[in-house]
Amino acid sequence: MNKQDYIDGAESALLHTYNRFPLVIDHGDGVYLYDTDGKEYLDFAAGIAVQAFGYNNKEYNDALKAQIDKVMHTSNLYYNVPIMNAAKRVLKASQMNRVFFTNSGTEAIEGAIKAAKKYAYTRDGHAGHEIIAMNHSFHGRSIGALSVTGNKHYQEPFEPLLPGVKFADFNDLDSVKALINDKTCAIIFETVQGEGGIYPATEAFIKGVRALCDEHDILLILDEIQCGMGRTGEMFAWQHYGVKPDIMTSAKALGCGVPVGAFLMTERVAE
Structure with a gap:
């Protein structure tokens, strides 16, 4: 699928509550995001004030993975x-x-x-x-x-x-x-x-x-x-x-x- 296919699929399946930028994000690393075309973006928004550690922080990821292997939810x-x-x-x-x-x-x-x-x-x-x-x-x-x-x-x-x-x-x-x-x-x-x-x-x-x-x-x-x-x-x-x-x-x-x-x-x- 190309970028436009992803965008068209999202617009037909997801409730439209935002006018999104025409980017399809694939992954992040540090302060950078990368789209499905491999283009790099410096992310000044940090997921709207969420990603305080940046993306793909090893210590954070390791802690999360360790807990996933134990239990994610009880009540x-x-x-x-x-x-x-x-x-x-x-x-x-x-x-x-x-x-x-x-x-x-x-x-x-x-x-x-x-x-x-x-x-x-x-x-x-x-x-x-x-x-x-x-x-x-x-x-x-x-x-x-x-x-x-x-x-x-x-x-x-x-x-x-x-x-x-x-x-x-x-x-x-x-x-x-x-x-x-x-x-x-x-x-x-x-x-x-x-x-x-x-x-x-x-x-x-x-x-x-x-x-x-x-x-x-x-x-x-x-x-x-x-x-x-x-x-x-x-x-x-x-x-x-x-x-x-x-x-x-x-x-x-x-x-x-x-x-x-x-x-x-x-x-x-x-x-």
């Missing part, structure tokens, strides 16, 4: 060694207290939303709480994650979404403050906005939001799915600021190609 009915090792490492790196592993970043956001709502439900004895998210944010495309994504272009075909989500302006503390009421259970944002334009939170903003959360018993959820795992010089971007979230999400480079995500929380939230 959550049993304990297993790899998940405990992973939990210890990610908790040590983040200084969080509990972790729940998922299959994707979007699922991690869904879990974070549920954790925040459950925290407020347990505290107040009723549901109906609200979340403050940011304009121009991106947290995923499932219904819950889309509900806190501040982009009407993505939202409109799937409305009505989750109720009780309000949108403030990123790095505008006053706009956040104006939306807080006694129903607010969480404030969520990317520590560095990704799809919105690679805008980091200002120190005044992230510290100001942390102070508001402390004052009103609101949970701070930081989305580190794209900006985390060492991409900013610290393991997680929020560690530059001297603040700590109540819940954080991770994925992409957490698995380096294996579909792994996680949401992590403090002991107060986990209880």
Whole structure:
């Protein structure tokens, strides 16, 4: 088959959700990708912030192959060694207290939303709480994650979404403050906005939001799915600021190609 045959086959069989570049990738090595015609490409996207080790990393590949030969999946009915090792490492790196592993970043956001709502439900004895998210944010495309994504272009075909989500302006503390009421259970944002334009939170903003959360018993959820795992010089971007979230999400480079995500929380939230 030639390149066009592969492309035509994909267009006839796969659901069309993206306008893809006319490349058919065959393999990768280091920071390079190679198509079925043998042409080499320098990959600046790293699989959209996923391949932190590059392609064909021997240590990573050997570890993955070794686990494949043992067991790939059991269920959550049993304990297993790899998940405990992973939990210890990610908790040590983040200084969080509990972790729940998922299959994707979007699922991690869904879990974070549920954790925040459950925290407020347990505290107040009723549901109906609200979340403050940011304009121009991106947290995923499932219904819950889309509900806190501040982009009407993505939202409109799937409305009505989750109720009780309000949108403030990123790095505008006053706009956040104006939306807080006694129903607010969480404030969520990317520590560095990704799809919105690679805008980091200002120190005044992230510290100001942390102070508001402390004052009103609101949970701070930081989305580190794209900006985390060492991409900013610290393991997680929020560690530059001297603040700590109540819940954080991770994925992409957490698995380096294996579909792994996680949401992590403090002991107060986990209880």
